[in-house]
Amino acid sequence: MGNVAAMEMQAGQYMGQVPFSASMGGVILATSQHEFGAILPAHYHVNPHFTFVLEGRYEEAFAGQRVQCQRGDLLYHPAGCEHFNRFEHAGAACFNVEISPDFLLPGKGLRAMQQQRVLEAPQMKQLLRSILQEVTQPDCFSESVVVGTALQLTGLFMREQSPRLAESQAIRRVKALLNDASSQALSLLEMSQTAGMSASYLCREFKRATGLTLGEYARQQKVARVCQLLAHTRLTTEEIAFEVGFTDASYLTRVFKKVMGITPGDYRKML
Structure with missing residues:
Protein backbone atom coordinates (compact mmCIF):
# COMPACT_ATOMS: atom_id res chain seq x y z
CA MET A 1 0.00 0.00 0.00
CA SER A 162 -14.75 -14.76 20.12
CA PRO A 163 -11.85 -16.52 21.86
CA ARG A 164 -13.01 -19.47 23.93
CA LEU A 165 -10.77 -19.31 26.97
CA ALA A 166 -12.04 -22.60 28.32
CA GLU A 167 -11.25 -24.55 25.13
CA SER A 168 -8.65 -27.10 26.19
CA GLN A 169 -5.97 -28.77 24.14
CA ALA A 170 -8.03 -31.95 24.24
CA ILE A 171 -11.02 -30.20 22.65
CA ARG A 172 -8.75 -28.70 19.99
CA ARG A 173 -7.47 -32.20 19.14
CA VAL A 174 -11.03 -33.45 18.70
CA LYS A 175 -11.90 -30.45 16.52
CA ALA A 176 -8.84 -31.12 14.37
CA LEU A 177 -10.07 -34.67 13.83
CA LEU A 178 -13.54 -33.47 12.88
CA ASN A 179 -12.05 -30.82 10.57
CA ASP A 180 -9.96 -33.38 8.71
CA ALA A 181 -11.69 -33.94 5.36
CA SER A 182 -9.92 -37.30 4.99
CA SER A 183 -11.31 -38.63 8.27
CA GLN A 184 -14.28 -40.96 8.02
CA ALA A 185 -16.95 -41.18 10.70
CA LEU A 186 -15.30 -41.51 14.08
CA SER A 187 -16.99 -43.23 16.98
CA LEU A 188 -17.57 -41.39 20.23
CA LEU A 189 -15.23 -43.89 21.91
CA GLU A 190 -12.41 -43.05 19.45
CA MET A 191 -12.86 -39.31 20.01
CA SER A 192 -12.97 -39.69 23.79
CA GLN A 193 -9.74 -41.72 23.65
CA THR A 194 -8.13 -38.95 21.59
CA ALA A 195 -9.27 -36.37 24.13
CA GLY A 196 -8.21 -38.51 27.07
CA MET A 197 -11.55 -38.19 28.86
CA SER A 198 -14.75 -40.16 29.24
CA ALA A 199 -17.33 -40.00 26.47
CA SER A 200 -19.94 -38.23 28.60
CA TYR A 201 -17.44 -35.67 29.88
CA LEU A 202 -16.20 -35.01 26.33
CA CYS A 203 -19.75 -34.35 25.15
CA ARG A 204 -20.35 -31.83 27.94
CA GLU A 205 -16.97 -30.08 27.52
CA PHE A 206 -17.26 -29.89 23.73
CA LYS A 207 -20.73 -28.32 23.93
CA ARG A 208 -19.54 -25.84 26.57
CA ALA A 209 -16.46 -24.86 24.55
CA THR A 210 -18.03 -24.62 21.08
CA GLY A 211 -21.74 -24.11 21.63
CA LEU A 212 -22.37 -27.19 19.44
CA THR A 213 -22.69 -30.89 20.01
CA LEU A 214 -20.09 -33.16 18.43
CA GLY A 215 -22.60 -34.20 15.79
CA GLU A 216 -23.63 -30.63 14.97
CA TYR A 217 -20.00 -29.54 14.65
CA ALA A 218 -19.13 -32.49 12.41
CA ARG A 219 -22.12 -31.82 10.15
CA GLN A 220 -21.24 -28.15 9.80
CA GLN A 221 -17.68 -29.00 8.79
CA LYS A 222 -18.88 -31.49 6.18
CA VAL A 223 -21.45 -29.04 4.80
CA ALA A 224 -18.77 -26.34 4.55
CA ARG A 225 -16.67 -28.74 2.46
CA VAL A 226 -19.69 -29.60 0.30
CA CYS A 227 -20.28 -25.87 -0.32
CA GLN A 228 -16.70 -25.49 -1.54
CA LEU A 229 -16.99 -28.44 -3.92
CA LEU A 230 -20.35 -27.28 -5.27
CA ALA A 231 -18.98 -23.81 -5.93
CA HIS A 232 -15.57 -24.67 -7.34
CA THR A 233 -15.85 -28.09 -9.03
CA ARG A 234 -18.12 -29.88 -11.48
CA LEU A 235 -18.42 -32.97 -9.30
CA THR A 236 -21.88 -34.54 -9.10
CA THR A 237 -23.72 -34.82 -5.81
CA GLU A 238 -22.90 -38.53 -5.74
CA GLU A 239 -19.18 -37.82 -6.25
CA ILE A 240 -19.22 -35.11 -3.57
CA ALA A 241 -20.92 -37.46 -1.12
CA PHE A 242 -18.10 -39.97 -1.62
CA GLU A 243 -15.44 -37.23 -1.39
CA VAL A 244 -16.76 -35.79 1.88
CA GLY A 245 -17.66 -39.05 3.58
CA PHE A 246 -21.45 -39.30 3.37
CA THR A 247 -22.89 -42.77 2.81
CA ASP A 248 -24.78 -41.66 -0.30
CA ALA A 249 -26.13 -38.60 -2.14
CA SER A 250 -29.55 -38.91 -0.53
CA TYR A 251 -28.10 -38.65 2.98
CA LEU A 252 -25.88 -35.73 1.91
CA THR A 253 -28.94 -33.91 0.58
CA ARG A 254 -30.89 -34.41 3.82
CA VAL A 255 -28.04 -33.13 5.99
CA PHE A 256 -27.27 -30.24 3.63
CA LYS A 257 -30.89 -29.10 3.56
CA LYS A 258 -31.15 -29.28 7.34
CA VAL A 259 -28.12 -26.98 7.76
CA MET A 260 -28.53 -24.69 4.73
CA GLY A 261 -32.29 -24.71 4.18
CA ILE A 262 -31.92 -25.67 0.50
CA THR A 263 -30.74 -28.71 -1.46
CA PRO A 264 -27.21 -29.00 -2.92
CA GLY A 265 -28.67 -28.67 -6.42
CA ASP A 266 -30.50 -25.44 -5.54
CA TYR A 267 -27.35 -24.10 -3.86
CA ARG A 268 -25.34 -24.68 -7.04
CA LYS A 269 -28.06 -23.01 -9.15
CA MET A 270 -28.02 -19.96 -6.88
CA LEU A 271 -24.27 -19.64 -7.36
Missing part, protein backbone atom coordinates in the same frame (compact mmCIF):
# COMPACT_ATOMS: atom_id res chain seq x y z
CA GLY A 2 3.02 2.23 0.22
CA ASN A 3 2.88 5.60 1.95
CA VAL A 4 -0.28 6.78 0.16
CA ALA A 5 -3.07 7.52 2.62
CA ALA A 6 -5.89 5.02 2.37
CA MET A 7 -9.25 6.32 1.19
CA GLU A 8 -12.07 6.43 3.72
CA MET A 9 -15.35 4.90 2.56
CA GLN A 10 -18.40 6.30 4.30
CA ALA A 11 -21.51 4.32 5.21
CA GLY A 12 -22.90 2.61 2.11
CA GLN A 13 -20.02 3.80 -0.07
CA TYR A 14 -18.22 1.24 -2.26
CA MET A 15 -15.85 1.47 -5.20
CA GLY A 16 -16.88 0.31 -8.64
CA GLN A 17 -20.52 0.36 -9.70
CA VAL A 18 -23.18 0.18 -6.99
CA PRO A 19 -26.42 -0.82 -8.73
CA PHE A 20 -28.31 -1.29 -5.47
CA SER A 21 -28.10 0.18 -1.98
CA ALA A 22 -30.55 0.48 0.90
CA SER A 23 -30.60 1.15 4.63
CA MET A 24 -32.89 -0.79 6.95
CA GLY A 25 -32.85 -0.22 10.69
CA GLY A 26 -29.09 0.35 10.92
CA VAL A 27 -28.25 -2.35 8.37
CA ILE A 28 -26.82 -0.94 5.13
CA LEU A 29 -27.05 -3.18 2.08
CA ALA A 30 -25.25 -2.69 -1.23
CA THR A 31 -24.22 -4.66 -4.28
CA SER A 32 -20.91 -3.71 -5.88
CA GLN A 33 -19.64 -4.63 -9.33
CA HIS A 34 -16.07 -4.42 -10.66
CA GLU A 35 -14.81 -4.76 -14.20
CA PHE A 36 -12.04 -7.06 -15.38
CA GLY A 37 -8.67 -5.34 -14.92
CA ALA A 38 -9.84 -2.95 -12.20
CA ILE A 39 -7.49 -2.14 -9.32
CA LEU A 40 -8.96 -0.62 -6.18
CA PRO A 41 -6.47 1.52 -4.21
CA ALA A 42 -5.94 1.13 -0.47
CA HIS A 43 -9.13 2.00 1.37
CA TYR A 44 -11.08 1.27 4.52
CA HIS A 45 -14.71 1.46 5.60
CA VAL A 46 -16.03 3.35 8.60
CA ASN A 47 -18.39 0.49 9.44
CA PRO A 48 -17.74 -3.25 9.74
CA HIS A 49 -19.32 -5.28 6.96
CA PHE A 50 -19.69 -8.73 5.47
CA THR A 51 -19.01 -9.31 1.77
CA PHE A 52 -20.48 -12.28 -0.11
CA VAL A 53 -18.95 -12.89 -3.55
CA LEU A 54 -21.81 -13.45 -5.99
CA GLU A 55 -19.74 -14.01 -9.12
CA GLY A 56 -16.22 -13.68 -10.51
CA ARG A 57 -12.96 -13.69 -8.60
CA TYR A 58 -10.32 -11.23 -7.38
CA GLU A 59 -7.35 -10.77 -5.07
CA GLU A 60 -7.65 -8.90 -1.79
CA ALA A 61 -4.64 -7.76 0.22
CA PHE A 62 -4.72 -6.74 3.88
CA ALA A 63 -2.35 -6.79 6.87
CA GLY A 64 0.47 -8.35 4.84
CA GLN A 65 -1.77 -11.13 3.49
CA ARG A 66 -3.09 -11.81 0.02
CA VAL A 67 -6.18 -13.96 -0.43
CA GLN A 68 -7.92 -15.16 -3.58
CA CYS A 69 -11.65 -14.51 -3.38
CA GLN A 70 -14.13 -16.25 -5.66
CA ARG A 71 -17.80 -16.99 -6.08
CA GLY A 72 -19.38 -18.30 -2.88
CA ASP A 73 -16.73 -16.85 -0.54
CA LEU A 74 -17.69 -14.82 2.53
CA LEU A 75 -15.41 -12.18 4.06
CA TYR A 76 -15.61 -10.02 7.16
CA HIS A 77 -14.10 -6.52 7.01
CA PRO A 78 -13.63 -4.72 10.35
CA ALA A 79 -14.16 -0.98 10.57
CA GLY A 80 -10.98 0.88 9.64
CA CYS A 81 -9.14 -2.15 8.22
CA GLU A 82 -7.10 -1.08 5.16
CA HIS A 83 -7.20 -3.34 2.11
CA PHE A 84 -6.95 -3.16 -1.66
CA ASN A 85 -8.24 -5.32 -4.49
CA ARG A 86 -7.08 -6.46 -7.92
CA PHE A 87 -9.40 -7.85 -10.60
CA GLU A 88 -6.63 -8.98 -12.94
CA HIS A 89 -8.22 -12.23 -14.13
CA ALA A 90 -11.96 -11.55 -14.05
CA GLY A 91 -14.59 -9.08 -12.98
CA ALA A 92 -16.71 -9.68 -9.90
CA ALA A 93 -19.99 -8.84 -8.19
CA CYS A 94 -20.42 -8.73 -4.41
CA PHE A 95 -23.25 -8.31 -1.92
CA ASN A 96 -22.31 -6.27 1.15
CA VAL A 97 -24.08 -6.17 4.53
CA GLU A 98 -22.79 -3.27 6.60
CA ILE A 99 -23.52 -2.79 10.30
CA SER A 100 -23.82 0.85 11.39
CA PRO A 101 -23.28 2.15 14.97
CA ASP A 102 -27.03 2.69 15.51
CA PHE A 103 -27.80 -0.99 14.97
CA LEU A 104 -28.75 -3.14 17.96
CA LEU A 105 -26.26 -4.19 20.65
CA PRO A 106 -24.50 -6.98 18.66
CA GLY A 107 -23.69 -4.38 16.01
CA LYS A 108 -21.73 -2.40 18.59
CA GLY A 109 -20.05 -5.53 19.85
CA LEU A 110 -19.07 -6.33 16.27
CA ARG A 111 -16.65 -3.39 16.35
CA ALA A 112 -14.50 -5.32 18.80
CA MET A 113 -13.81 -7.88 16.04
CA GLN A 114 -10.72 -6.26 14.51
CA GLN A 115 -9.31 -9.08 12.38
CA GLN A 116 -10.29 -9.34 8.73
CA ARG A 117 -11.28 -12.91 7.87
CA VAL A 118 -12.41 -15.24 5.13
CA LEU A 119 -15.23 -17.24 6.70
CA GLU A 120 -15.99 -20.91 6.05
CA ALA A 121 -19.37 -20.83 7.75
CA PRO A 122 -22.32 -22.39 5.91
CA GLN A 123 -24.91 -20.94 8.29
CA MET A 124 -23.58 -17.41 7.86
CA LYS A 125 -23.55 -17.77 4.08
CA GLN A 126 -27.14 -18.95 4.17
CA LEU A 127 -28.10 -15.89 6.25
CA LEU A 128 -26.46 -13.62 3.66
CA ARG A 129 -28.43 -15.33 0.92
CA SER A 130 -31.64 -14.94 2.93
CA ILE A 131 -31.02 -11.19 3.22
CA LEU A 132 -30.28 -10.99 -0.51
CA GLN A 133 -33.51 -12.80 -1.33
CA GLU A 134 -35.51 -10.37 0.82
CA VAL A 135 -34.14 -7.33 -1.02
CA THR A 136 -34.52 -8.87 -4.49
CA GLN A 137 -38.07 -10.07 -3.80
CA PRO A 138 -39.30 -7.60 -1.16
CA ASP A 139 -42.70 -7.35 0.49
CA CYS A 140 -44.08 -5.31 3.36
CA PHE A 141 -42.31 -7.53 5.93
CA SER A 142 -38.89 -7.59 4.30
CA GLU A 143 -37.33 -4.83 6.42
CA SER A 144 -38.18 -6.65 9.66
CA VAL A 145 -36.84 -9.91 8.25
CA VAL A 146 -33.61 -8.24 7.07
CA VAL A 147 -32.97 -6.59 10.44
CA GLY A 148 -33.68 -9.82 12.32
CA THR A 149 -31.48 -11.87 10.01
CA ALA A 150 -28.64 -9.33 10.26
CA LEU A 151 -28.92 -9.50 14.05
CA GLN A 152 -28.65 -13.29 13.87
CA LEU A 153 -25.69 -12.99 11.50
CA THR A 154 -23.72 -10.66 13.78
CA GLY A 155 -24.53 -12.70 16.86
CA LEU A 156 -23.48 -15.95 15.21
CA PHE A 157 -20.27 -14.36 13.91
CA MET A 158 -19.36 -12.97 17.32
CA ARG A 159 -19.99 -16.35 18.94
CA GLU A 160 -17.84 -18.14 16.37
CA GLN A 161 -14.96 -15.66 16.44
Whole structure:
Protein backbone atom coordinates (compact mmCIF):
# COMPACT_ATOMS: atom_id res chain seq x y z
CA MET A 1 0.00 0.00 0.00
CA GLY A 2 3.02 2.23 0.22
CA ASN A 3 2.88 5.60 1.95
CA VAL A 4 -0.28 6.78 0.16
CA ALA A 5 -3.07 7.52 2.62
CA ALA A 6 -5.89 5.02 2.37
CA MET A 7 -9.25 6.32 1.19
CA GLU A 8 -12.07 6.43 3.72
CA MET A 9 -15.35 4.90 2.56
CA GLN A 10 -18.40 6.30 4.30
CA ALA A 11 -21.51 4.32 5.21
CA GLY A 12 -22.90 2.61 2.11
CA GLN A 13 -20.02 3.80 -0.07
CA TYR A 14 -18.22 1.24 -2.26
CA MET A 15 -15.85 1.47 -5.20
CA GLY A 16 -16.88 0.31 -8.64
CA GLN A 17 -20.52 0.36 -9.70
CA VAL A 18 -23.18 0.18 -6.99
CA PRO A 19 -26.42 -0.82 -8.73
CA PHE A 20 -28.31 -1.29 -5.47
CA SER A 21 -28.10 0.18 -1.98
CA ALA A 22 -30.55 0.48 0.90
CA SER A 23 -30.60 1.15 4.63
CA MET A 24 -32.89 -0.79 6.95
CA GLY A 25 -32.85 -0.22 10.69
CA GLY A 26 -29.09 0.35 10.92
CA VAL A 27 -28.25 -2.35 8.37
CA ILE A 28 -26.82 -0.94 5.13
CA LEU A 29 -27.05 -3.18 2.08
CA ALA A 30 -25.25 -2.69 -1.23
CA THR A 31 -24.22 -4.66 -4.28
CA SER A 32 -20.91 -3.71 -5.88
CA GLN A 33 -19.64 -4.63 -9.33
CA HIS A 34 -16.07 -4.42 -10.66
CA GLU A 35 -14.81 -4.76 -14.20
CA PHE A 36 -12.04 -7.06 -15.38
CA GLY A 37 -8.67 -5.34 -14.92
CA ALA A 38 -9.84 -2.95 -12.20
CA ILE A 39 -7.49 -2.14 -9.32
CA LEU A 40 -8.96 -0.62 -6.18
CA PRO A 41 -6.47 1.52 -4.21
CA ALA A 42 -5.94 1.13 -0.47
CA HIS A 43 -9.13 2.00 1.37
CA TYR A 44 -11.08 1.27 4.52
CA HIS A 45 -14.71 1.46 5.60
CA VAL A 46 -16.03 3.35 8.60
CA ASN A 47 -18.39 0.49 9.44
CA PRO A 48 -17.74 -3.25 9.74
CA HIS A 49 -19.32 -5.28 6.96
CA PHE A 50 -19.69 -8.73 5.47
CA THR A 51 -19.01 -9.31 1.77
CA PHE A 52 -20.48 -12.28 -0.11
CA VAL A 53 -18.95 -12.89 -3.55
CA LEU A 54 -21.81 -13.45 -5.99
CA GLU A 55 -19.74 -14.01 -9.12
CA GLY A 56 -16.22 -13.68 -10.51
CA ARG A 57 -12.96 -13.69 -8.60
CA TYR A 58 -10.32 -11.23 -7.38
CA GLU A 59 -7.35 -10.77 -5.07
CA GLU A 60 -7.65 -8.90 -1.79
CA ALA A 61 -4.64 -7.76 0.22
CA PHE A 62 -4.72 -6.74 3.88
CA ALA A 63 -2.35 -6.79 6.87
CA GLY A 64 0.47 -8.35 4.84
CA GLN A 65 -1.77 -11.13 3.49
CA ARG A 66 -3.09 -11.81 0.02
CA VAL A 67 -6.18 -13.96 -0.43
CA GLN A 68 -7.92 -15.16 -3.58
CA CYS A 69 -11.65 -14.51 -3.38
CA GLN A 70 -14.13 -16.25 -5.66
CA ARG A 71 -17.80 -16.99 -6.08
CA GLY A 72 -19.38 -18.30 -2.88
CA ASP A 73 -16.73 -16.85 -0.54
CA LEU A 74 -17.69 -14.82 2.53
CA LEU A 75 -15.41 -12.18 4.06
CA TYR A 76 -15.61 -10.02 7.16
CA HIS A 77 -14.10 -6.52 7.01
CA PRO A 78 -13.63 -4.72 10.35
CA ALA A 79 -14.16 -0.98 10.57
CA GLY A 80 -10.98 0.88 9.64
CA CYS A 81 -9.14 -2.15 8.22
CA GLU A 82 -7.10 -1.08 5.16
CA HIS A 83 -7.20 -3.34 2.11
CA PHE A 84 -6.95 -3.16 -1.66
CA ASN A 85 -8.24 -5.32 -4.49
CA ARG A 86 -7.08 -6.46 -7.92
CA PHE A 87 -9.40 -7.85 -10.60
CA GLU A 88 -6.63 -8.98 -12.94
CA HIS A 89 -8.22 -12.23 -14.13
CA ALA A 90 -11.96 -11.55 -14.05
CA GLY A 91 -14.59 -9.08 -12.98
CA ALA A 92 -16.71 -9.68 -9.90
CA ALA A 93 -19.99 -8.84 -8.19
CA CYS A 94 -20.42 -8.73 -4.41
CA PHE A 95 -23.25 -8.31 -1.92
CA ASN A 96 -22.31 -6.27 1.15
CA VAL A 97 -24.08 -6.17 4.53
CA GLU A 98 -22.79 -3.27 6.60
CA ILE A 99 -23.52 -2.79 10.30
CA SER A 100 -23.82 0.85 11.39
CA PRO A 101 -23.28 2.15 14.97
CA ASP A 102 -27.03 2.69 15.51
CA PHE A 103 -27.80 -0.99 14.97
CA LEU A 104 -28.75 -3.14 17.96
CA LEU A 105 -26.26 -4.19 20.65
CA PRO A 106 -24.50 -6.98 18.66
CA GLY A 107 -23.69 -4.38 16.01
CA LYS A 108 -21.73 -2.40 18.59
CA GLY A 109 -20.05 -5.53 19.85
CA LEU A 110 -19.07 -6.33 16.27
CA ARG A 111 -16.65 -3.39 16.35
CA ALA A 112 -14.50 -5.32 18.80
CA MET A 113 -13.81 -7.88 16.04
CA GLN A 114 -10.72 -6.26 14.51
CA GLN A 115 -9.31 -9.08 12.38
CA GLN A 116 -10.29 -9.34 8.73
CA ARG A 117 -11.28 -12.91 7.87
CA VAL A 118 -12.41 -15.24 5.13
CA LEU A 119 -15.23 -17.24 6.70
CA GLU A 120 -15.99 -20.91 6.05
CA ALA A 121 -19.37 -20.83 7.75
CA PRO A 122 -22.32 -22.39 5.91
CA GLN A 123 -24.91 -20.94 8.29
CA MET A 124 -23.58 -17.41 7.86
CA LYS A 125 -23.55 -17.77 4.08
CA GLN A 126 -27.14 -18.95 4.17
CA LEU A 127 -28.10 -15.89 6.25
CA LEU A 128 -26.46 -13.62 3.66
CA ARG A 129 -28.43 -15.33 0.92
CA SER A 130 -31.64 -14.94 2.93
CA ILE A 131 -31.02 -11.19 3.22
CA LEU A 132 -30.28 -10.99 -0.51
CA GLN A 133 -33.51 -12.80 -1.33
CA GLU A 134 -35.51 -10.37 0.82
CA VAL A 135 -34.14 -7.33 -1.02
CA THR A 136 -34.52 -8.87 -4.49
CA GLN A 137 -38.07 -10.07 -3.80
CA PRO A 138 -39.30 -7.60 -1.16
CA ASP A 139 -42.70 -7.35 0.49
CA CYS A 140 -44.08 -5.31 3.36
CA PHE A 141 -42.31 -7.53 5.93
CA SER A 142 -38.89 -7.59 4.30
CA GLU A 143 -37.33 -4.83 6.42
CA SER A 144 -38.18 -6.65 9.66
CA VAL A 145 -36.84 -9.91 8.25
CA VAL A 146 -33.61 -8.24 7.07
CA VAL A 147 -32.97 -6.59 10.44
CA GLY A 148 -33.68 -9.82 12.32
CA THR A 149 -31.48 -11.87 10.01
CA ALA A 150 -28.64 -9.33 10.26
CA LEU A 151 -28.92 -9.50 14.05
CA GLN A 152 -28.65 -13.29 13.87
CA LEU A 153 -25.69 -12.99 11.50
CA THR A 154 -23.72 -10.66 13.78
CA GLY A 155 -24.53 -12.70 16.86
CA LEU A 156 -23.48 -15.95 15.21
CA PHE A 157 -20.27 -14.36 13.91
CA MET A 158 -19.36 -12.97 17.32
CA ARG A 159 -19.99 -16.35 18.94
CA GLU A 160 -17.84 -18.14 16.37
CA GLN A 161 -14.96 -15.66 16.44
CA SER A 162 -14.75 -14.76 20.12
CA PRO A 163 -11.85 -16.52 21.86
CA ARG A 164 -13.01 -19.47 23.93
CA LEU A 165 -10.77 -19.31 26.97
CA ALA A 166 -12.04 -22.60 28.32
CA GLU A 167 -11.25 -24.55 25.13
CA SER A 168 -8.65 -27.10 26.19
CA GLN A 169 -5.97 -28.77 24.14
CA ALA A 170 -8.03 -31.95 24.24
CA ILE A 171 -11.02 -30.20 22.65
CA ARG A 172 -8.75 -28.70 19.99
CA ARG A 173 -7.47 -32.20 19.14
CA VAL A 174 -11.03 -33.45 18.70
CA LYS A 175 -11.90 -30.45 16.52
CA ALA A 176 -8.84 -31.12 14.37
CA LEU A 177 -10.07 -34.67 13.83
CA LEU A 178 -13.54 -33.47 12.88
CA ASN A 179 -12.05 -30.82 10.57
CA ASP A 180 -9.96 -33.38 8.71
CA ALA A 181 -11.69 -33.94 5.36
CA SER A 182 -9.92 -37.30 4.99
CA SER A 183 -11.31 -38.63 8.27
CA GLN A 184 -14.28 -40.96 8.02
CA ALA A 185 -16.95 -41.18 10.70
CA LEU A 186 -15.30 -41.51 14.08
CA SER A 187 -16.99 -43.23 16.98
CA LEU A 188 -17.57 -41.39 20.23
CA LEU A 189 -15.23 -43.89 21.91
CA GLU A 190 -12.41 -43.05 19.45
CA MET A 191 -12.86 -39.31 20.01
CA SER A 192 -12.97 -39.69 23.79
CA GLN A 193 -9.74 -41.72 23.65
CA THR A 194 -8.13 -38.95 21.59
CA ALA A 195 -9.27 -36.37 24.13
CA GLY A 196 -8.21 -38.51 27.07
CA MET A 197 -11.55 -38.19 28.86
CA SER A 198 -14.75 -40.16 29.24
CA ALA A 199 -17.33 -40.00 26.47
CA SER A 200 -19.94 -38.23 28.60
CA TYR A 201 -17.44 -35.67 29.88
CA LEU A 202 -16.20 -35.01 26.33
CA CYS A 203 -19.75 -34.35 25.15
CA ARG A 204 -20.35 -31.83 27.94
CA GLU A 205 -16.97 -30.08 27.52
CA PHE A 206 -17.26 -29.89 23.73
CA LYS A 207 -20.73 -28.32 23.93
CA ARG A 208 -19.54 -25.84 26.57
CA ALA A 209 -16.46 -24.86 24.55
CA THR A 210 -18.03 -24.62 21.08
CA GLY A 211 -21.74 -24.11 21.63
CA LEU A 212 -22.37 -27.19 19.44
CA THR A 213 -22.69 -30.89 20.01
CA LEU A 214 -20.09 -33.16 18.43
CA GLY A 215 -22.60 -34.20 15.79
CA GLU A 216 -23.63 -30.63 14.97
CA TYR A 217 -20.00 -29.54 14.65
CA ALA A 218 -19.13 -32.49 12.41
CA ARG A 219 -22.12 -31.82 10.15
CA GLN A 220 -21.24 -28.15 9.80
CA GLN A 221 -17.68 -29.00 8.79
CA LYS A 222 -18.88 -31.49 6.18
CA VAL A 223 -21.45 -29.04 4.80
CA ALA A 224 -18.77 -26.34 4.55
CA ARG A 225 -16.67 -28.74 2.46
CA VAL A 226 -19.69 -29.60 0.30
CA CYS A 227 -20.28 -25.87 -0.32
CA GLN A 228 -16.70 -25.49 -1.54
CA LEU A 229 -16.99 -28.44 -3.92
CA LEU A 230 -20.35 -27.28 -5.27
CA ALA A 231 -18.98 -23.81 -5.93
CA HIS A 232 -15.57 -24.67 -7.34
CA THR A 233 -15.85 -28.09 -9.03
CA ARG A 234 -18.12 -29.88 -11.48
CA LEU A 235 -18.42 -32.97 -9.30
CA THR A 236 -21.88 -34.54 -9.10
CA THR A 237 -23.72 -34.82 -5.81
CA GLU A 238 -22.90 -38.53 -5.74
CA GLU A 239 -19.18 -37.82 -6.25
CA ILE A 240 -19.22 -35.11 -3.57
CA ALA A 241 -20.92 -37.46 -1.12
CA PHE A 242 -18.10 -39.97 -1.62
CA GLU A 243 -15.44 -37.23 -1.39
CA VAL A 244 -16.76 -35.79 1.88
CA GLY A 245 -17.66 -39.05 3.58
CA PHE A 246 -21.45 -39.30 3.37
CA THR A 247 -22.89 -42.77 2.81
CA ASP A 248 -24.78 -41.66 -0.30
CA ALA A 249 -26.13 -38.60 -2.14
CA SER A 250 -29.55 -38.91 -0.53
CA TYR A 251 -28.10 -38.65 2.98
CA LEU A 252 -25.88 -35.73 1.91
CA THR A 253 -28.94 -33.91 0.58
CA ARG A 254 -30.89 -34.41 3.82
CA VAL A 255 -28.04 -33.13 5.99
CA PHE A 256 -27.27 -30.24 3.63
CA LYS A 257 -30.89 -29.10 3.56
CA LYS A 258 -31.15 -29.28 7.34
CA VAL A 259 -28.12 -26.98 7.76
CA MET A 260 -28.53 -24.69 4.73
CA GLY A 261 -32.29 -24.71 4.18
CA ILE A 262 -31.92 -25.67 0.50
CA THR A 263 -30.74 -28.71 -1.46
CA PRO A 264 -27.21 -29.00 -2.92
CA GLY A 265 -28.67 -28.67 -6.42
CA ASP A 266 -30.50 -25.44 -5.54
CA TYR A 267 -27.35 -24.10 -3.86
CA ARG A 268 -25.34 -24.68 -7.04
CA LYS A 269 -28.06 -23.01 -9.15
CA MET A 270 -28.02 -19.96 -6.88
CA LEU A 271 -24.27 -19.64 -7.36
